[in-house]
Amino acid sequence: MSLLDISMYKDDPGFDVSELMEKPYDPEFADKNYNPDKPMENRITDIGPPHYAQFFPEVIKKNYGEWKSHEFIQPGVIKYTSESGDVCYVVRCGLPRILTTNLMREICDIADKYSGGIARWTTRNNVEFHVTDEGTLRELIDFLKNFKHPGGSYKLPIGGTGACISNIVHTQGWIHCHTPATDASGLVKSTADEIFEYFGSHKLPAKLRISMACCLNMCGAVHCSDIAMLGVHRKPPFVEDERIGKVCEIPLVVAACPLGAIKPATVEINGQKYKTVRMNWDRCMFCGNCYTMCQAVPLADAEGDGVAILVGGKISNRITTPKFSKLIVPYIPNEPPRWPSVTKVVKRIVEAYAKDAHKYERLGDWAARIGWERFYEKCDIPFSEKSIDDYRLAYDTYHTTTQFKWSTHTDNL
Amino acid sequence: MADLKKHDTPMVDELKKGPWSSFADDLQTRGDSGSQACLDLLGQLELSYKDKETHWKHGGIVGVFGYGGGVIGRYSDQPDKFPAIAAFHTLRINQPASKFYSTKFLRKLCDMWDHRGSGVFNFHGSTGDTVMIGTTTEQLEPIFFDLTHQFDMDLGGSGSNLRTPSCCIGRARCEFSCLDTQAICYDLTMTYQDELHRPAFPYKYKFKISGCPNDCVAAIARSCCAIIGTWRDEIRIDQKAVQAYVNGELKPNAGAFSDRDWGPFDIQKEVIDLCPSKCMYWDGKELKIDNRECTRCMHCINVMPEALRPGLDVGATILSGAKAPILEGAQMSTLIIPFMRMEYPYDEIKELTDLIWDWWMEEGRNRERLGELIQRKGLPTYLRIIKRKPIPQMVKEPRSNPYVFWKEEEVPGGWTRSLEEFRKKHLA
Ligand code: HEM
Ligand code: SF4
Ligand code: SF4
Ligand code: SF4
Ligand code: SF4
Numbered sequence: 001m002s003l004l005d006i007s008m009y010k011d012d013p014g015f016d017v018s019e020l021m022e023k024p025y026d027p028e029f030a031d032k033n034y035n036p037d038k039p040m041e042n043r044i045t046d047i048g049p050p051h052y053a054q055f056f057p058e059v060i061k062k063n064y065g066e067w068k069s070h071e072f073i074q075p076g077v078i079k080y081t082s083e084s085g086d087v088c089y090v091v092r093c094g095l096p097r098i099l100t101t102n103l104m105r106e107i108c109d110i111a112d113k114y115s116g117g118i119a120r121w122t123t124r125n126n127v128e129f130h131v132t133d134e135g136t137l138r139e140l141i142d143f144l145k146n147f148k149h150p151g152g153s154y155k156l157p158i159g160g161t162g163a164c165i166s167n168i169v170h171t172q173g174w175i176h177c178h179t180p181a182t183d184a185s186g187l188v189k190s191t192a193d194e195i196f197e198y199f200g201s202h203k204l205p206a207k208l209r210i211s212m213a214c215c216l217n218m219c220g221a222v223h224c225s226d227i228a229m230l231g232v233h234r235k236p237p238f239v240e241d242e243r244i245g246k247v248c249e250i251p252l253v254v255a256a257c258p259l260g261a262i263k264p265a266t267v268e269i270n271g272q273k274y275k276t277v278r279m280n281w282d283r284c285m286f287c288g289n290c291y292t293m294c295q296a297v298p299l300a301d302a303e304g305d306g307v308a309i310l311v312g313g314k315i316s317n318r319i320t321t322p323k324f325s326k327l328i329v330p331y332i333p334n335e336p337p338r339w340p341s342v343t344k345v346v347k348r349i350v351e352a353y354a355k356d357a358h359k360y361e362r363l364g365d366w367a368a369r370i371g372w373e374r375f376y377e378k379c380d381i382p383f384s385e386k387s388i389d390d391y392r393l394a395y396d397t398y399h400t401t402t403q404f405k406w407s408t409h410t411d412n413l
Numbered sequence: 414m415a416d417l418k419k420h421d422t423p424m425v426d427e428l429k430k431g432p433w434s435s436f437a438d439d440l441q442t443r444g445d446s447g448s449q450a451c452l453d454l455l456g457q458l459e460l461s462y463k464d465k466e467t468h469w470k471h472g473g474i475v476g477v478f479g480y481g482g483g484v485i486g487r488y489s490d491q492p493d494k495f496p497a498i499a500a501f502h503t504l505r506i507n508q509p510a511s512k513f514y515s516t517k518f519l520r521k522l523c524d525m526w527d528h529r530g531s532g533v534f535n536f537h538g539s540t541g542d543t544v545m546i547g548t549t550t551e552q553l554e555p556i557f558f559d560l561t562h563q564f565d566m567d568l569g570g571s572g573s574n575l576r577t578p579s580c581c582i583g584r585a586r587c588e589f590s591c592l593d594t595q596a597i598c599y600d601l602t603m604t605y606q607d608e609l610h611r612p613a614f615p616y617k618y619k620f621k622i623s624g625c626p627n628d629c630v631a632a633i634a635r636s637c638c639a640i641i642g643t644w645r646d647e648i649r650i651d652q653k654a655v656q657a658y659v660n661g662e663l664k665p666n667a668g669a670f671s672d673r674d675w676g677p678f679d680i681q682k683e684v685i686d687l688c689p690s691k692c693m694y695w696d697g698k699e700l701k702i703d704n705r706e707c708t709r710c711m712h713c714i715n716v717m718p719e720a721l722r723p724g725l726d727v728g729a730t731i732l733s734g735a736k737a738p739i740l741e742g743a744q745m746s747t748l749i750i751p752f753m754r755m756e757y758p759y760d761e762i763k764e765l766t767d768l769i770w771d772w773w774m775e776e777g778r779n780r781e782r783l784g785e786l787i788q789r790k791g792l793p794t795y796l797r798i799i800k801r802k803p804i805p806q807m808v809k810e811p812r813s814n815p816y817v818f819w820k821e822e823e824v825p826g827g828w829t830r831s832l833e834e835f836r837k838k839h840l841a
Contacts, residue, residue, distance in 0.1 A: 003584060006596070008757060012603065014565040021517040025524035029563060030555035039478040039554065044561035046606035048507060052595045055513035056585060065584040065593075069719045072668040080586055090586070096436035098546075100443035100451060101523035101532040108516035108523075119519065121512040121536055123581070123630050149438035151429025162669030169539065174461035175454065176487060176503070176546050178469040183461065185436050186428055193431030203672035218737035220539045224634040224745070255779075258740040289739055295471030302465035315634050317626035319689055319712045322633050322745055336462035337424040359675050360687060360712070392742055 003065025006053050014050035057118050057130045059088045075200050076158035077141070089137045090128050093144060093156035094167050094192070094199060097125040098175065098185055103155065110147075110156075114140040124167040126160045159200030163207060165350070166199070168192055170212035171219040173231075179288055180214035181231030181305040187339045188212050191229070194343040195350055205357035205366070208350065209314075216287050224313035226363040227346060228325045235304035236284040237297035241267050241276040248294035250275055256293040259283045285391070306333045307342050311349060312364030323364045328376070330386035345381065352378045373407040383409060417449055420456030424463070443532055450531035450547055453495035460491065475502055475550050477557040481612040483568025484553055487546075500549040501531065504556060505542035505569035507602065507609075510595035511582045512537065521564065529556050539635075540619065541579030542569035567606075573780075574612040578602050580622035581629040583642075589714065590624030591642030591727035592755050597622050600759055614770070615777030615786075625723060626711050632732075632746070637783045638769070639732040639746040640755070640762065644724035647704040648713070654720035655680075655700045666716050684713050728754045731765070733795070734784030744784040747792065749799065751806050765799060772798045791818075 009015055035041050053061065063082035071079045078090045095103075107127060111119040114136055115129035122128060131137050147155045160166040168191060171177070173184030191210065198204060211222035214231035222228040244250070254262045254277060261283035267274050277297070279290075286304075290297050309332070313325030332341045349363075356378060357366035367375040376383050389397045428437040437455065444451035457468050473486030485503040492499035522543075526532055531547025538544040548556065560566040569577035578601050581587070583594030601620055602609065608618075621632035624642040632639035657663045658678055664671065665678045680700075685693045692706035693713060700720075702713075714721045731753055732746030753761055769783065772795075777786050787795045796803055821828045 003593075005757075009599070009603075017518065017565045020563060020565060021515065021521060023563070025521045025528070025559075025563060027524075027528045030558040033562070034555055034558040036554065042562075043479075043558075045479060045567075046610060047561060047565060047567050048603045048606055049567060049599070050509050050518075050565050052510040052513060052599060055509055055515050055518070057513075060585050065590075067584070067586060067588040069588060070586075070667050071664065072671065075672070080588075088586070094434055095536070096434055096439070097535050097537070098436050098440075099534055099536055100439050100448070101527050101534075102443040102446065103439045104519060104523050104534065104536075108519050111516045117516045119514055119516065120582075121514075123541075123579075125536065127536075149429065149435050150442065151426075151435055151438045153429065153432055153435040153438060155434055155439075157432065157434060162666070162671070163673075171539065172535075174458055174467045174469075176469065176501070178467060178471045178487070180467050183458075186425075186458075186462070189428050189431070189433055189436060192433035196432045199433075201672045202668070202670055213737075216737075217739055221631065221635040221737050223737055223743040224631065287739060291471070292739075298471075300466040305465065315628050315631045317628065317633075317708075317710050318715060319687055319710055322628075324743055324745070334465045336465065337427040359670065359683065360716075 001066065002062055004053060004056075004061055006051065009051055012051060013044075013047040016054055017050050018054065055118060057088070057116055059086055059130065059132050062086065063088070072162045072202065075164060075202050076161055077137070078161060087132060089131050089134070091131070091137070091140055091144070091158060092122070092126050092128050092160045093158055094154075094160060095125055095127050095156065096185060096189065097170060106155070110140070110143070114143075122160075122167075124160070124169050126167050127156065157196075157200060162202040163204040164198055164200070164202060165195050165204070165208045165210055168210045168212055169220050169222075171214050173214040177214065179217065179291060179300075181233045181288075181300070182214050182307050182334050183336060184212055184214045186337050187229060187307065187342065190338045190340075191343050191346055194347050198350065198354075204350075204354055206360050206362050208353070208363060210346070217292065222310070223324055224315045224322055225325050226311065226314065227349060228310040228313065229342060229346070230308045230310060231305065232308045232331060233286040233288055233299050233301070233305050234331065235299060235301045236279050236281045236286065237288075237291055237299040239277055239279065240296040240298075241274045242269060244277065244294065244296035245275045247296050250277060253277050253290055253294045253297065256290045258287065258289060259285060262290060302334070306331050307339070308332075309342070309345055309349075312367050314362050314364055319360065320362070320365050325364075327387055328381060330384050348381070349379050352380075371405045371407075373405050373409055376409070377407045417444070417447070417452060419444075419452055420459060422455050422459040425455050425459045440533070448527075448532050449497040450501075451533065453497040454501075454531070454533065454547070457489060457491060457495045457498060460494070469501075475553060477553050477568070480568060480610045482571040482574050482610060485571055486550075498531070498547065501547045502550065502553065504530075504545045504548070504553075505538060505540075505571055505577065506545065506560065507567050507569040507577050508537055508541055508543045508579070510580055510598040510602075511585060512541075513585075518564070525556070525559050525563070529559070538569075540569070540576050542577045568610065570609045570617070572612045573614045573616050574610070574618070575605050575608040575614070576617050576619045577609070578620040578622070579630055581624050583622075583624040587624060588718065589627065589711070589723060591644055591723055592622065592624045592640070592729060594622045594624045594642075596757065597640060597755060597759060597762075600757070601762070604763065608770075613774065615773060616780045616782050618770075618773075618783065626709055626730075627715070632735075634735050634745055635737075636735055636746065637733065638762075638766065639735065640729045641732065642723075642727060642755075643709055643730045643752065644727045645752060646724035646726040648702050648707065648724060649722040650700055650702070651720050652699055655717060658717050658720060663717075663719050667718055684716050687712055728752050729762075731762070733769070734782070734787045736782045736784045740780075741785050741788065744788070746784075747787065748807055749796070749801060751804070768799050793818075
């Protein structure tokens with residue numbers, strides 16, 4: 001029996017939007033009914049999201065909380081069986097997170113034809129179609145295999161289940177943000193192409209999660225990923241002396257710096273005095289927080305900016321506890337449109353891990369078992385002084401034991 | 414369509430090649446079918462590839478009347494070259510919990526967004542919202558009016574407020590779920606509409622809800638309040654199904670390792686020996702678990718889902734204070750409540766939330782996340798605020814330094830004492 005109990009929400013505004021959805025979009029509705037001089041007239045606020053359950057497929061409504069087991073019948077295809085005996089197949093497809101109404105309408109066409117007019121998105125920006133019979137499932141899979149963009153890429157590649165590299169979650173980059181140190185969509189597309197065989201297969205030792213954020217703000221929260229690509233700046237901000245006093249609050253800019261590198265200052269330009277700030281460049285760690293607070297201290301720079309690689313984080317509590325990713329390559333220059341140096345390093349790490357790790361072992365657990373000295377050796381990545389922590393709590397990462405392994409790093413001592 | 418202006422984009426065009434679904438091709442197709450904004454977006458991206466720097470200006474405060482969040486201003490710094498994206502603001506719209514949509518809903522949303530914006534979405538933002546990128550300031554109020562009247566949709570959070578809560582798929586599809594993740598997500602979202610829309614906090618606050626310790630929404634890494642399903646009783650064992658795994662009739666891990674020959678399934682090596690608390694026993698016939706020693710890591714259940722299931726006495730573990738590195742360094746959430754029952758109307762989590770918010774709004778500095786405040790004030794202080802007893806589950810290990818902040822009332826006789834008496838006994 002379904003455990004779905006939603007009766008307590010039935011008076012909420014978005015509980016049942018089906019009537020609204022029967023009406024086509026009225027492009028003139030707002031122009032006719034919204035009066036800018038009286039914004040409160042006819043205004044609806046604080047209604048929250050539409051209630052989730054109305055969008056569940058029937059088989060989910062019926063078997064909510066009654067699912068008994070699941071099976072990956074092939075990469076990207078999951079079969080769920082309920083206590084009731086009902087079965088639901090899910091086809092999972094990769095998508096770039098950014099998508100247009102064009103592709104969205106095509107997704108709707110597919111969902112109307114194969115999955116009862118419903119599509120669902122995952123946390124990692126995959127789209128899923130639910131079907132209940134095997135015939136439809138096969139037709140859908142056949143259709144998706146030939147569903148391609150003009151340039152030849154799969155519009156909806158099937159995969160993202162089991163011991164795979166699922167969709168690379170990412171942020172906005174040069175497509176839509178003002179603080180990035182690299183692009184997101186282009187770098188992610190390039191990386192996803194490079195490791196494509198691992199998206200639609202189950203051949204890794206465990207899940208491998210790649211994430212990407214284009215600056216230290218990390219809108220994608222990449223700090224607990226098996227492999228993270230992170231945009232980094234390497235030059236301190238400019239200061240626009242003649243503008244800063246007009247567009248920013250100086251004390252807020254000063255307070256923005258976690259390292260106290262910013263001091264208030266007054267400068268004279270052409271006989272006119274300006275209140276501004278000065279930075280102690282030796283203290284700057286290029287975090288960009290001052291720029292987040294104030295537009296007159298930009299720090300983007302073609303030569304300064306690039307990508308750092310961090311590895312070994314995880315989120316799940318399975319076997320070992322969640323872990324932070326660790327910085328192993330401090331900087332790789334931006335090489336649009338394909339970022340070959342970044343994708344090469346990522347691929348090398350993936351392949352070394354795939355070859356060497358035990359079954360069920362996540363990348364960070366593998367590195368911890370073989371030792372980081374061996375990790376660098378196996379991945380053929382030079383160890384950099386920049387990987388030694390000198391920020392707060394740095395000491396936690398230092399080795400305070402005589403236990404270590406001999407590796408290429410010690411061979412020529 | 415004759416009046417569309419295409420830009421020369423040789424570098425961006427490279428991204429149409431290769432097997433992974435090409436955003437560039439999608440934008441191009443939408444552009445060619447009549448969206449100048451998509452063409453200008455590709456043009457500006459090409460310029461960024463040439464310059465290796467972004468061409469978006471810093472923010473700009475825009476919004477809708479009565480709300481303090483949900484809209485983020487965005488302006489091109491090359492408006493003359495790319496007029497269709499001169500102003501290109503983002504709207505965050507509160508997604509339905511766990512992100513199911515009907516095509517009727519999506520098509521109507523497309524019609525609206527083509528009419529009032531660029532036709533470009535992010536499905537979804539990393540916090541979880543349905544994100545629409547690319548519209549002008551004049552369109553914001555009509556869009557909000559359309560959303561609320563024609564869709565029963567509302568804006569999500571941005572700025573120093575509650576951000577849009579999000580959850581895993583939970584009981585809708587997953588047999589591991591110990592929680593009604595969508596219900597909790599929806600209920601908290603509806604309860605805190607004011608906090609979501611009108612910034613009154615020192616900084617952002619996030620709820621995320623995962624149905625079990627696999628934590629598919631990454632609550633432990635990304636939320637100020639992580640609500641993660643768990644159980645107190647015993648892992649349910651179907652001994653027959655265990656045998657079926659051992660005999661090779663069932664695929665380990667539901668087939669997640671199917672493309673590689675890992676040899677025959679070895680329950681000792683793959684389950685018993687990998688159990689982090691070494692609380693499982695296998696004598697060739699029967700699987701035993703010492704549940705009192707189990708840390709509910711999910712490994713055995715993930716490997717043999719047909720045979721093992723979480724217990725039935727379910728609730729949530731609550732953890733506080735995760736954040737990305739800015740400013741004090743990345744933090745994961747800290748375990749504060751090992752077990753909380755999660756039943757409608759969820760009073761206990763709401764009472765806890767009130768205690769946390771009152772303290773944080775009083776003590777938190779501008780742009781200080783809850784996790785940073787807990788660090789600054791110490792976990793013991795936080796526990797007093799949320800009225801919880803300290804228990805060993807809250808620490809990895811006891812401290813190794815002896816710098817204890819004793820309180821005066823904890824020490825017999827207090828701290829005020831007579832120096833005279835002291836000196837009578839001890840000459841200076
Ligand atoms: C400066 C301009 C910024 C822009 C345009 C921006 C944009 C975004 C967007 C669109 C999202 C997804 C929202 C959603 O799903 O609804 C997001 C999430 C996020 N932002 Fe930002 N952001 C900015 C600044 C920052 C800053 C300053 C920080 C931190 C100091 C930050 C940290 C985050 C984090 C940690 C998340 C997501 C966390 C999660 O995974 O749930 N962002 N941001
Ligand atoms: S990670 Fe940084 S650059 Fe990227 S979208 Fe977020 S704030 Fe912008
Ligand atoms: S970039 Fe960061 S460290 Fe450097 S001055 Fe700005 S706030 Fe300080
Ligand atoms: S977090 Fe647990 S309950 Fe939720 S979807 Fe993942 S495995 Fe299932
Ligand atoms: S859930 Fe984890 S700790 Fe508990 S018995 Fe299974 S493997 Fe061991």
